[in-house]
Structure formats: structure tokens, C-alpha cells
Amino acid sequence: MVQVMLWGSLTSFTEGRTALEIEAANIKELLERLEEHYPGLKPTLEKGVSVSIDGMIYNDAWFQPINPDSEVYLLPRLEGG
Amino acid sequence: MGTHEPAFDVVGTRPLRPDGVEKVTGSAKFGADLTAPGMLVGKILRSSHAHARIRSIDTSKAEALPGVKAVITCKNFDKAKISPAKQNILCNIMAQEKALYDGHAVAAVAAISNQIARKALRLIEVDYEVLAHVTDVEEAMRPSAPVIQDDMFTVGVTPQPTQASNIAKRSEFGHGDVEKGFSQADVIIERQFKTAATHQGYIEPHACLANVTQDGQGELWCCTQGHFMVREVCAELIGMDISKLRVTASEIGGGFGGKTTVFIEPVALVLSREAGRPVKIVMSRDEVFRASGPTSSTSMRVKIGAKNDGIFTACEAELKYQGGAFADSPVQLGAMSAFACYNLENVKTVGYDVATNRPKNVAYRAPGAPMAAYAVESVVAEIADRLGIDQLELRLKNAAREGTKSSYGPVFKRMGLVETLQAAKVHDHYSAPLGPNQGRGVASGFWFNFGGQTCVSLNINVDGTIAIAVGTPDIGGSRASMCLMAAEELGIAYDNVRTIIADTSSLGYNDVTDGSRATFASGLAIINAARDAKAKLCARAAKTWDIPAEAVIWENGCAKPAGANAGNFAPLSLAEIAANAEKTGGPIAGHFEVNAGGAGVSFATHIVDAEVDRETGFVKILRYTVAQDAGKAVHPSYVEGQFQGGAVQGIGWAINEEYIYGEDGKLQNPGFLDYRIPVASDLPMIDTVIVEVPNPGHPYGVRGVGETSIVPPLAAISNAVSAAAGVRLTELPMSPPRVLKALEDSPDR
Numbered sequence: 001m002v003q004v005m006l007w008g009s010l011t012s013f014t015e016g017r018t019a020l021e022i023e024a025a026n027i028k029e030l031l032e033r034l035e036e037h038y039p040g041l042k043p044t045l046e047k048g049v050s051v052s053i054d055g056m057i058y059n060d061a062w063f064q065p066i067n068p069d070s071e072v073y074l075l076p077r078l079e080g081g
Numbered sequence: 082m083g084t085h086e087p088a089f090d091v092v093g094t095r096p097l098r099p100d101g102v103e104k105v106t107g108s109a110k111f112g113a114d115l116t117a118p119g120m121l122v123g124k125i126l127r128s129s130h131a132h133a134r135i136r137s138i139d140t141s142k143a144e145a146l147p148g149v150k151a152v153i154t155c156k157n158f159d160k161a162k163i164s165p166a167k168q169n170i171l172c173n174i175m176a177q178e179k180a181l182y183d184g185h186a187v188a189a190v191a192a193i194s195n196q197i198a199r200k201a202l203r204l205i206e207v208d209y210e211v212l213a214h215v216t217d218v219e220e221a222m223r224p225s226a227p228v229i230q231d232d233m234f235t236v237g238v239t240p241q242p243t244q245a246s247n248i249a250k251r252s253e254f255g256h257g258d259v260e261k262g263f264s265q266a267d268v269i270i271e272r273q274f275k276t277a278a279t280h281q282g283y284i285e286p287h288a289c290l291a292n293v294t295q296d297g298q299g300e301l302w303c304c305t306q307g308h309f310m311v312r313e314v315c316a317e318l319i320g321m322d323i324s325k326l327r328v329t330a331s332e333i334g335g336g337f338g339g340k341t342t343v344f345i346e347p348v349a350l351v352l353s354r355e356a357g358r359p360v361k362i363v364m365s366r367d368e369v370f371r372a373s374g375p376t377s378s379t380s381m382r383v384k385i386g387a388k389n390d391g392i393f394t395a396c397e398a399e400l401k402y403q404g405g406a407f408a409d410s411p412v413q414l415g416a417m418s419a420f421a422c423y424n425l426e427n428v429k430t431v432g433y434d435v436a437t438n439r440p441k442n443v444a445y446r447a448p449g450a451p452m453a454a455y456a457v458e459s460v461v462a463e464i465a466d467r468l469g470i471d472q473l474e475l476r477l478k479n480a481a482r483e484g485t486k487s488s489y490g491p492v493f494k495r496m497g498l499v500e501t502l503q504a505a506k507v508h509d510h511y512s513a514p515l516g517p518n519q520g521r522g523v524a525s526g527f528w529f530n531f532g533g534q535t536c537v538s539l540n541i542n543v544d545g546t547i548a549i550a551v552g553t554p555d556i557g558g559s560r561a562s563m564c565l566m567a568a569e570e571l572g573i574a575y576d577n578v579r580t581i582i583a584d585t586s587s588l589g590y591n592d593v594t595d596g597s598r599a600t601f602a603s604g605l606a607i608i609n610a611a612r613d614a615k616a617k618l619c620a621r622a623a624k625t626w627d628i629p630a631e632a633v634i635w636e637n638g639c640a641k642p643a644g645a646n647a648g649n650f651a652p653l654s655l656a657e658i659a660a661n662a663e664k665t666g667g668p669i670a671g672h673f674e675v676n677a678g679g680a681g682v683s684f685a686t687h688i689v690d691a692e693v694d695r696e697t698g699f700v701k702i703l704r705y706t707v708a709q710d711a712g713k714a715v716h717p718s719y720v721e722g723q724f725q726g727g728a729v730q731g732i733g734w735a736i737n738e739e740y741i742y743g744e745d746g747k748l749q750n751p752g753f754l755d756y757r758i759p760v761a762s763d764l765p766m767i768d769t770v771i772v773e774v775p776n777p778g779h780p781y782g783v784r785g786v787g788e789t790s791i792v793p794p795l796a797a798i799s800n801a802v803s804a805a806a807g808v809r810l811t812e813l814p815m816s817p818p819r820v821l822k823a824l825e826d827s828p829d830r
Contacts, residue, residue, distance in 0.1 A: 005490055008253030008431075009237030043236075047166070050531075052491040056778060057531060058678040073490040076252070076413040078531045080596025081281075081338020081444040081788055 013040030028062035048077040112288030112304030121191040123362035124198040128180030131214035131438040131746025142204040148197035151355035181406035184371025191352040214438040214746040218403035249408030255429035262395025262427030266386025277739035278378040285334025291349035292359040307593025329584040338444030370751035376445035377402035395427040404442035411449030417489035419453035421527035447788035458524035458796030497710030497774030498684035504708040522800025526792025530785035531596040532677025536589035539610040539671040545656025550583035552591025558719030559599040570611035572638030597785025602677040614671030679778020685709035687793040691801035698817030708770040712784030731794020
């Protein structure tokens, strides 16, 4: 199980919880399980998110491994100018 | 200054820029420079109403005008076939049921001359039902405001509203307990701030040349930060297979985020398809202001609590950004970055993304961060003054470091904020004397940076020179940096390497040049492509010597036997191996494809001296110093240029630039005479200090540098002007009338 932290406004889809325990070994599994367990997150996930694993931020990198003790944050998709 | 001394031979030097001669002689080809036989002129009719229902559009008179070859409206795009993610892009490039802002495209023509195209636009009859409009973010949030998008129901609040409004979403970030933190504070300062919308201000207007042939093949030449993005978006909007559309990026006369989407390109393609001839569209400056860019105007509240020793106990911000007619503001990035410079136990930011009758918001260099930093760093400056603590010392006391839990969540890896603060502190600028009516301000800033999809090729020519193809348009010197990194890796001279921006049919997909990613991600890919090529070069040498490939190493630009047992062969240079490529197995090339992660965060600290004319309110910037962490400066002159460019844009944003709307919802100043960007005579020489704290996510330690430099200036300049004026200014731009009013309202007057 990994613990994934959400940003505040997503808690309306996760029964008020900002920290979720998810069985996932990579980003693909993480996003699939999040959508499965919390269908309200689907529009946000479909629109695109970034995932921070141990301080490194990834966009759409499905197979990036996640260790059970990794620090994982779901973030709004990063954009730049 | 650096925190380490890595051994580089070529990286870190300052060779001549590869595009220099073309740029200074005027031969570089920008978006409007290409012509084609039989080319038509494309022009776009734009709404003069801020908000209006389009009852009908009659194009018959325009179509009948001799010389007109095509007239199009939204009916020429198949809205039903466009994915939800691109519906807003379609609606922005050609209005559907409603015109949503002054300047919104409603129809377009292609004709044999400029004059005929303009005349044709005047012959198009649009029947509008004018609707109430709103352009101010606070007014747009009121329940009584006219609703711009009927299907906009605020996301991020519980329960989700069932009534449409202009508030697209509410976002919240942070950790700890801010109320508890404020209860522990000895001093609390809370202020409201406002910033005006500004345009990216690129000198080159949007321009493109499109040609769709009768067999359905398309070619597009355009100025853009991402031609692969242009290809994919245009292909979907006009219903074409991606493989049938080839897009070439021209040289680019500035983008700053504003060229990360499409405006005229799909319109030109459809006009060309309808007319059966090439069509060129070049935006006027008026169109650039009214219908492209800009960034958000904002309304913000920031509250910071601190102990008497300066340690922050709680930080809170409420950010309201308007994002134009589709609520595309970067408020989430503003909310995430607002307090990223600080190590905080209790922090909370709330952001509101709001729709108004203004142009669709487009990214502008570190989108969302400069405004948030302006509000936060203004209050930090007040805290320092209130507590009698040196400005930089207060920031150092609270600075985020490696291991700090960031205000947006993740724990920071190695990063260089403290080093920039220390560099500023020892810079002679910080202790230089000031004269009457002069003030000094400092501010720090943060940007995320990111990597993204990248694909490159590195081809070894038969004479031993290198031809590199990348897919990230060069908006700030990345071609020179690619050459330097390839030369470094291969052990050859910079002059032997040439980099081009390949068209979309020549490489795999590349993300847009944004997020300060080109030197980081394309550079990372080039280094790996060079390593791929080196392995192949070693294999060719091994074949030549008839020894195992593992027995050959690459050193100083040559293949060498790796020890006595490998045999006694004279080294083979890259040129020697290349010359025999045909005989040893054919062409030699290195390739690399990646969705790059690992972009290191970036921080900067700026120092500004400003002088206020107390009679006119005029602000003069006297001196400016930028200290920023570059990770590793591949080409230091370009890095300094990015630092200076960010500071200059920030000076414009802080004291001059402003979208001004009339009561009628029309933009009042769509031109550089009335929307004043800084020119050279407005500016001091901007000093730079390159800090180098290597990014662990890049082989050479590179961090993106393009965006962070726009984050601190608004606050640093406001802090300087406030110090000079003796009164806290809380609204940008600090134009003479606003400064005069602040002086008049000052209790010390």
C-alpha cells in the first residue's frame, strides 16, 4: 500500500480525506485505483494531473515505479509558459 | 558562483550564438516571412461586443465580392466531432452561439489582396443580441453577475452548486492548522492586493501560412512554441489525420507562454481547404491584444503571522484570478507556489478560477506565480519592517531548504533558495547607499519547472560534424545549449555541432517549449542520444580493430582500446570513424525518446532600487540585480539573458502594463502606444548572479531558468517603490496616477 496525498479541494470526492491508502506499484495503477475507489475523481483525473513521487514530478508516466514508503502527491497538472 | 566545480570542457563556455547572424542581419525567417505561389490573404472578423448572442451571420455579400475565395464561420468546423478537452479551443478560435469578449473571432475570409479581404469583412453581416457583460474578477464572482458559460458549475465545493456561475473552480492547498499558527503569532499582517491583466508582449505577432491540397494533405508554417501541439490540435479541429498535416516552426519573435496554443492556424487551414490555395494570416497588434494572451487580473488577500524573532507561525492566502471567457486562469499554480519559498508548519492557500468577458487566458511565463509572489513578498517585507529584521535575514530564517515540506506538499530535494539569498546579501548592490525619494526592495520567487515528452536525433555526418534535430522550438537559446551538451558528451568542438528545429514529420512527438523545459529535457535527451552514438562509434572502432566492443572506450573525442589486453591500436577520432561509416555498417546516429521527469525546482532572489517623483508619481528603476539558481549554466550568456528578460518583463508588469476595459467591455489600449512595455531607455543594466546548485534529476545538473526570473520582480519593485514613497502600495501597475493617489492618501503626507 502507498499513501497518496490529495490537494484540499479533492476531498469532496474522498469523504473528506486528504490521505488515501492505495495498492499501487506505479502511476498507472495508482490512477486506476483512485478512479475505481473514488469515482468522483474521474473528471479531474481525465483532465490530467501530475504525480509527485519522492519530490520528483511526473506527467503521464504510467510505469514510473512507486515504492511502498514513497512520498506520493497528486497535484494539478503542471503547466508552464 | 557555484557550490561545486564539475569538470566540463565545453559546457559553461560562451560561444557565439548559432542564430546570431541571421537575427541581426534580418534574414531569419519568422512567421510572416514565408510566401507561396498563389497565396491568399486571410483576415478574421472579430466581435466588437464584450458579450453577445449571435443570432445569424450573413456572408453572402462577402462571398460575392470579386477576389474573395473563401468565407468561413463556425459552421465550417464540426463541433460534434471535437473532444471535450478541445471544445474551448474551438470556441475560442471561432465563436459558436455567443461572442464572449471584445475581439472574439466570428468569421474569416481569404482573398487575393489585403484590401479585398478587409472589404469582405465589412460586408459580413452579423446579427447580435447584446448581453450584459463583466470584466472585473470580483464583480464576476457576485451572484448578480451575468453568467458567461451556462454550463459552468463550481468544482471543488461541497455540495457542487446546481446553478451556473462564473466561478469555475475552488482549489485549496496547504498543511497544518493556520488558526492555531496565527494564535501563536506576536505580529500578524493582512493585506489585500490587486494586479491588472498583462499581455506576454512578444514583438512578433501570430502569423502562419497554411496550404491544404485537393488530396487532403496539409502543410503549415507558423510561429509557435510547440509545432507538434499545433499539428495535433489543428488536425482534430479541422478533421484531418495527424499524418497528413506537416507543421514547421518558424523562428519566433518571443512567446513567453503566449504561443502555447492555437489562434489563427486552424482558421488558415480551413480557409485554404475551402479556397484550394495557400492562405497566410498575420495578426495585427490590435488583434494580438484583443484576442491572444493575456494573463489574469487578480484580487488577493494574504495574511502572515510571525514570532518576534521573525519565524513565521502561519501563512494564508486567498487568490481570485480571472481567466477570461473560459476560466483558464493559472490560479492553482499561483496557490501552490505562493508560499513555496518558506518552511512552514501552518499554511493554507485557496484559489478561485473565474470567468469574465475577456480573451481566453493563456500561459505567461511561470503562469500564476508572479501575482501570488507579489502579494506574499509584499507582506513578508512588511513583517520584516515591523519586526526590525533585515529583509534578507528574515527570508533566510524562514527559507525552504532540502528536506522542507513544500507549501504544496512534496518534500523538496536539493535546491538553491538559500544560496540565492546569500548571494544577494553579499552583493554590493544590497549595501549601496540610497538617495532621497529612493527605496530598495527585495523578493524571492519559485517555479516548479518540468520535463515532458521529448524526442531527438543526433546524426554523425561523414566529415565528423554533427547534425542535431530537436522538436522544441528555440525561444531562448536552446540550440546553442544543445550544441554545447553534444560537444561536451562527444568530446568535440562546439563549432562542429549544428542543431535545427525539425518539422513534425521528421521526429516523434515533442511537448511544447514551456515550463522551462527545453534545455532541461531536450538537453537530457541530447546527452543520451550522444551516449547512444558513442556506443555505436565504439562498436565501429571495435569492428575495425577486430576486438570486442566492450574493449573500446570513448575518450577526448576518440575511440580507444580499453587497456593493454585490448590491443595496441592508435585512437580513432570521430571524424575518422565517420569517414568510414559506409564501409563499417552505414550511417551512424544516436537517438533518444523520453517522457522526462526530474526537472529540478528553481528559486531566485531579486534586489531593486527605485526612485519616486513625488510630484508626478513617476517611478524610475535605478538598479536591479538578479540572483538565481540555474543548476548548471550550459551557456551562461543565455542564462543571464533569461534572468534579465524576466526582470524587464517584471518591470513593465509592475509599473506600466495594464489591460484597460471601458464600461462597454471593450479593450481601450490595444497597442504599444497605450500599453507601454519597457524599452531600453527605461532600464538600468541588470546585474546577474548565476547560482549553481546541481539538479539531481539531470546528468549535468541543469535546471530550467526561463520562468523563475519573472516571479520576484513584481514584489521586489513594489517593495522598492513602497520604501521610496513611504507608503505601502497594494495595486499593480504602479502607474503615476496610482502612486500619486497612494502618496496623497498616506497618513504621513
